[in-house]
Amino acid sequence: MDRNRDNVAVSALYTAATWRWAGFECAEFVTPAQSLPLFRWVNRVQSLYRWINPAVYSLPHQLLHRHAAIDKLLADAGLARVLELAAGFSARGSRCSRDPRCQYIEFDLPDMIRSKREQLAASADGRAVLARSNFELRAGDVLHVDFLADFVGSPLAVLSEGLMMYFSREQQMQVWRQVAQLLRVCGGVYLFDYIPLPDEPQRSGLGRFLHFLRARVFRWRGDFAYDARDRHEVRCDLHLAGFEVVDIVDTGQVAAAWQLPQAMVPTRTLIYVCKARRPL
Ligand SMILES: C[S@@+](CC[C@H](N)C(=O)[O-])C[C@H]1O[C@@H](n2cnc3c(N)ncnc32)[C@H](O)[C@@H]1O
Numbered sequence: 001m002d003r004n005r006d007n008v009a010v011s012a013l014y015t016a017a018t019w020r021w022a023g024f025e026c027a028e029f030v031t032p033a034q035s036l037p038l039f040r041w042v043n044r045v046q047s048l049y050r051w052i053n054p055a056v057y058s059l060p061h062q063l064l065h066r067h068a069a070i071d072k073l074l075a076d077a078g079l080a081r082v083l084e085l086a087a088g089f090s091a092r093g094s095r096c097s098r099d100p101r102c103q104y105i106e107f108d109l110p111d112m113i114r115s116k117r118e119q120l121a122a123s124a125d126g127r128a129v130l131a132r133s134n135f136e137l138r139a140g141d142v143l144h145v146d147f148l149a150d151f152v153g154s155p156l157a158v159l160s161e162g163l164m165m166y167f168s169r170e171q172q173m174q175v176w177r178q179v180a181q182l183l184r185v186c187g188g189v190y191l192f193d194y195i196p197l198p199d200e201p202q203r204s205g206l207g208r209f210l211h212f213l214r215a216r217v218f219r220w221r222g223d224f225a226y227d228a229r230d231r232h233e234v235r236c237d238l239h240l241a242g243f244e245v246v247d248i249v250d251t252g253q254v255a256a257a258w259q260l261p262q263a264m265v266p267t268r269t270l271i272y273v274c275k276a277r278r279p280l
Contacts, residue, residue: 001166001223004034007111009088011223013038015162016089018063022261026091029123032115035089052210055201057267065251066161066193066269067092068260073249073273074157077189081156083107085142085175086163089116094126097135105151110139143171147178148185155187164194165224173241176274180242183276190243190274198230199270231270238274245275 002010017039019027039060046059071092074082080101084093087106097104108116117137120126129135140150142160158179164172172194179190203211214220229237231248238246249271255263 006115007109008115009112010038011162012088012112014042015063015067018060019067019089019091021060022064022067024067024091024095026094026125026129029125030089030091030094030116030119032089032119049207053201053203053207055204057201058265061262061265062251062267062269063162064262065255065260065265065267066271069249069251069254069258069269069271070159070161070191070193072258072260073189073191073271074159077157077191079155079157079188081105081154081188083151083156083158085158085160087116088112088162089119090161092159093135094120094129097129097132100132100134103134105136105138107138107140107142107145109141113137113139142175145178147182151182152185156183157188158183158190160190160192162193164192165226168225169227169229169237171225173237176238176241176243180274180276183274184242184278187278188275190276191271192274193269193271194234195268195270196230196234197226197228199268201268234272238272242276243274244277245273247273249273 004010004013013032013035016027016031017035020031020036021039043060050056050058074096081103082093082096083105084090085107087093087108093104093106096102106113106116117130120130142163160175167175183190235246235248250268251260251271252266252268254260255267
């Protein structure tokens with residue numbers, strides 16, 4: 001994952017600016033100012049990429065539908081405890097913790113958590129969020145945390161948005177096993193997004209040629225840890241990890257019915273809704 005000089009993931013800055021652009025509540029004080037020029041620059045590069053590969057979806061709309069669909073699924077779950085893994089500069093915790101009945105934990109790498117705390121501390125609205133007893137910023141690495149020791153308690157929603165594409169299958173399985181074990185003890189739901197390679201839109205001929213140059217000639221593999229699994233194989237892996245129920249939501253199929261913002265813009269992000277049964 002590319003990082004800036006503060007060791008913060010550049011992708012988290014881009015998504016933060018997307019939530020601000022999309023008008024998600026609280027994003028106005030959670031979004032670092034430095035992310036806005038990055039958002040504009042990446043979108044210009046994206047426009048060129050989409051000109052070369054016309055089947056590719058608009059990146060900000062993909063993210064917008066992903067974020068809004070997870071918000072809806074979280075609201076539907078109606079759980080009073082939320083653990084958001086890899087929360088980045090998402091404003092979801094600031095929104096949800098306005099309800100004092102909701103206990104919200106944002107978890108991310110230490111430098112990201114430090115930056116988020118600084119960002120919130122820089123405004124009166126942010127300081128009000130930091131002062132809430134039902135809001136917590138917790139630093140750690142999802143690959144090295146003991147979920148059962150740290151998060152056991154009442155039923156909870158575990159979220160990981162924009163994370164699994166950076167992890168190899170082994171790393172995904174490691175996190176999924178731990179989350180399934182936690183939900184088997186506490187009850188609740190795990191929501192995350194992941195687009196397997198076969199669900200990515202086809203590149204054009206020119207796009208395939210440029211991709212070949214990038215990957216084979218310049219040996220630049222990019223940030224994502226793609227493998228050959230399709231969505232059904234990902235579902236099988238989630239079952240193997242311990243989830244009995246795995247539903248897959250395609251934003252392109254639900255955008256209109258769920259009245260997602262800008263629903264008319266086509267997208268295809270997959271959200272996985274996973275449950276692990278508690279023993280009787
Ligand atoms: C693409 S950003 C997504 C941020 C946020 N979920 C959103 O959608 O706006 C990826 C996030 O994953 C976090 N991350 C990466 N590796 C991690 C790890 N091993 N443990 C915890 N967080 C991690 C990064 O710090 C970053 O905030």
